Amino acid sequence: MAGRGSLPEGSLFLGLDSSTQSLKATVLNNELTIVASEIVNFDSELPHYKTEGGVYRDPADDGHIFSPTIMWVEALELLLEKLKPKINFGKVVAVSGSGQQHGSVYWKKGSHAVLSSLDASKSLLSQLKDAFSTMNSPIWMDSSTTKQCREIENAVGGALELAKLTGSRAYERFTGPQIRKIYQTEPDVYEDTERISLVSSFMASILVGSYASIDETDGAGMNLMDINQRTWSKSVLEATAPGLGTKLGKLAPAYSTAGRITPYFVERFQFDKNCLVIQWSVDNPNSLAGLTLNTPGDLAISLGTSDTVFGITAEAKPSLEGHVFPNPVEPDGYMVMLCYKNGSLTREDVRNRCADKSWDVFNNYLEKTPPLNGGKLGFYYKDHEILPPLPVGFHRYTAENLNDVTSDTLLEREVEEFHPPSEVRAIIEGQMLSMRGHAERFGMPNPPKRIIATGGASSNKSILKSIAQIFGCPVFTVQRPDSASLGAALRAAHGWLCNAQGSFVPISCLYKGNLEKTSLGSKLAVPAGNKEEDRELLQKYTVLMRKRMEIERRLVEKIGRS
Numbered sequence: 407m408a409g410r411g412s413l414p415e416g417s418l419f420l421g422l423d424s425s426t427q428s429l430k431a432t433v434l435n436n437e438l439t440i441v442a443s444e445i446v447n448f449d450s451e452l453p454h455y456k457t458e459g460g461v462y463r464d465p466a467d468d469g470h471i472f473s474p475t476i477m478w479v480e481a482l483e484l485l486l487e488k489l490k491p492k493i494n495f496g497k498v499v500a501v502s503g504s505g506q507q508h509g510s511v512y513w514k515k516g517s518h519a520v521l522s523s524l525d526a527s528k529s530l531l532s533q534l535k536d537a538f539s540t541m542n543s544p545i546w547m548d549s550s551t552t553k554q555c556r557e558i559e560n561a562v563g564g565a566l567e568l569a570k571l572t573g574s575r576a577y578e579r580f581t582g583p584q585i586r587k588i589y590q591t592e593p594d595v596y597e598d599t600e601r602i603s604l605v606s607s608f609m610a611s612i613l614v615g616s617y618a619s620i621d622e623t624d625g626a627g628m629n630l631m632d633i634n635q636r637t638w639s640k641s642v643l644e645a646t647a648p649g650l651g652t653k654l655g656k657l658a659p660a661y662s663t664a665g666r667i668t669p670y671f672v673e674r675f676q677f678d679k680n681c682l683v684i685q686w687s688v689d690n691p692n693s694l695a696g697l698t699l700n701t702p703g704d705l706a707i708s709l710g711t712s713d714t715v716f717g718i719t720a721e722a723k724p725s726l727e728g729h730v731f732p733n734p735v736e737p738d739g740y741m742v743m744l745c746y747k748n749g750s751l752t753r754e755d756v757r758n759r760c761a762d763k764s765w766d767v768f769n770n771y772l773e774k775t776p777p778l779n780g781g782k783l784g785f786y787y788k789d790h791e792i793l794p795p796l797p798v799g800f801h802r803y804t805a806e807n808l809n810d811v812t813s814d815t816l817l818e819r820e821v822e823e824f825h826p827p828s829e830v831r832a833i834i835e836g837q838m839l840s841m842r843g844h845a846e847r848f849g850m851p852n853p854p855k856r857i858i859a860t861g862g863a864s865s866n867k868s869i870l871k872s873i874a875q876i877f878g879c880p881v882f883t884v885q886r887p888d889s890a891s892l893g894a895a896l897r898a899a900h901g902w903l904c905n906a907q908g909s910f911v912p913i914s915c916l917y918k919g920n921l922e923k924t925s926l927g928s929k930l931a932v933p934a935g936n937k938e939e940d941r942e943l944l945q946k947y948t949v950l951m952r953k954r955m956e957i958e959r960r961l962v963e964k965i966g967r968s
């Protein structure tokens with residue numbers, strides 16, 4: 407048995423990330439150094455599903471976005487095949503994972519029997535292809551459940567009441583409204599479902615060969631869990647769909663063990679039969695763990711398919727804006743988060759339209775245009791946005807008297823287009839100004855002590871520079887931008903340690919005093935400017951941010967979802 411904080415010599419910890427566009431793996435050794443990583447890209451490596459960005463968009467139902475459940479099963483098998491030559495699975499003592507949040511899977515009546523008797527001579531795909539009452543999993547990008555959101559909010563006394571109860575007001579992508587839509591529009595599917603999993607608990611279920619619990623952190627993204635008690639809320643369950651409690655099973659803390667790996671993976675991939683499967687959780691909170699975020703005042707910005715802003719907090723104080731989730735590695739703690747749907751795919755769209763489909767040209771435009779962009783404010787929604795709740799559309803304005811402004815009396819003018827370099831700067835500044843405006847409104851620190859940037863676009867220096875200027879604080883980055891699979895591997899190690907100790911152990915025991923020697927340490931990418939001109943620039947960004955928030959409010963009043 408290992409001593410407190412130590413992991414067995416030669417052991418490996420496998421972290422997976424079942425995200426929108428891919429399934430990724432990161433493997434850590436007992437010194438928390440990355441020894442292998444792998445990826446399966448859904449569109450290019452599983453082309454027979456014909457997904458775009460890992461999803462299907464329903465032309466007949468605006469905002470209805472889903473993924474083929476069975477694709478995630480096939481991806482798991484392919485990922486393990488690709489990883490097999492790189493590591494000895496027999497040395498993996500624990501595995502955990504991150505799932506894209508909110509996505510749900512509907513197990514057909516009788517499927518537990520299939521799941522618990524998987525035959526290692528056959529593929530997972532062939533055995534699980536008929537295990538679902540619907541082949542389609544609604545995912546976080548879906549925005550087709552506004553009606554169900556309002557119904558659930560009204561049933562419990564309004565949006566704020568629901569936020570106080572569950573950590574968030576009702577959001578279209580949250581699993582409760584999604585389940586209610588299925589119950590209302592496909593009652594046979596609902597009736598034929600014996601268990602509803604989230605993407606996270608679904609993948610864990612395959613690994614343990616039985617239905618794994620939904621963890622409390624991911625559970626908070628459903629609008630169904632009482633955020634203070636961390637149990638299903640009876641009143642919201644009733645407002646969502648009949649008999650829902652039995653289809654959801656029990657909740658479990660993220661650091662607990664879901665079970666031992668099922669013999670299927672022992673026989674087929676030579677995992678050790680004692681390998682533990684630690685509860686899977688959700689990507690953003692697992693990133694929080696992987697970024698070792700433990701100081702209130704630190705903010706993380708994840709720039710991926712979705713853009714998110716998050717930080718930690720000791721108390722749950724939900725409001726109409728943003729979300730409160732349990733911290734996956736701190737049993738009494740919470741995290742606060744904002745989520746944007748128009749992240750990397752929308753940045754890519756601007757790159758394709760204005761920068762010759764090249765990130766080099768894009769970055770060059772960003773570098774050669776001045777901060778503040780001459781007061782240009784752009785709102786780019788290639789998909790229906792979550793924050794603010796606005797439909798697809800682009801809106802461009804120019805704030806007129808930015809240079810002689812001493813008060814908040816900017817006048818703005820709507821314009822048709824910006825020239826390409828300004829369009830590039832407008833999308834980046836617009837995204838960051840929105841993050842700052844909403845983070846401040848949600849009570850996140852202003853200015854933050856520091857920002858840790860992660861996700862694919864965090865390797866872009868020009869974007870990081872804009873973040874530092876707009877937020878007025880230093881920006882740090884981590885070795886690997888895919889912090890969700892790294893965080894999952896760290897959580898596998900943490901869960902293993904909690905299991906070995908027989909009780910919860912603080913995660914910092916794993917790396918205290920040694921962080922810089924592991925693959926988890928962060929490094930300064932852009933310092934905060936401390937010259938007079940930097941302070942002036944920050945002040946002007948503050949004025950521009952307020953103008954943006956005001957325009958946004960008017961847009962929501964005029965065309966927003968309600």
Ligand code: XUL
Pocket residue numbers: 425426505506507508546579627688689690712713714745
């Ligand atoms: C979070 C959210 C997204 C997904 C992306 O609430 O909807 O960030 O977790 O995978």
